[in-house]
Amino acid sequence: MPDPCYNRVVITAKLDGNIERISQLREIFGGNNVFHHIVPEPPRFEPHAETLNKEQLQWRLSNWGVKWDLFEGNVKISRKSKKGFTAEFVTPTRPPIGICAAIRSQGIRVSWFYDCPDTEQAGYL
DSSP: OOOOOEEEEEEEEGGGGGGGHHHHHHHTTSSHHHHHHHHHOTTTTTTOOOOOOOOOOHHHHTTTTTSSSTTTTSSSEEEEEEEEEEEEEESSSOOOHHHHHHHHHHTEEEEEEEEEGGGGGEEEO
């Protein structure tokens, strides 16, 4: 696996109207194809492909910020409440910037810290 990038994401509702979406996101982060459920790939791509063609790879990097999706068991969810939760997971090389932006665009409060020790990069998105 490429250099690991550790992600700690705190997701909370800004408004009471977002509570249902928080529940949906908690379910998404606990399942398979996490990024695909947040920012779906175009139908022409195979979401479970073991090898990616050049076009699919470029699409993922442009829209997710990373090459690979997250799968069940790869995300630790904690501090669950009606209004939010914390998710921790590892991505290869860098944080999934596009996923963070997509969640924020839904009116959800996101605190996203990443730490990529091999490249000596860390910070908040």
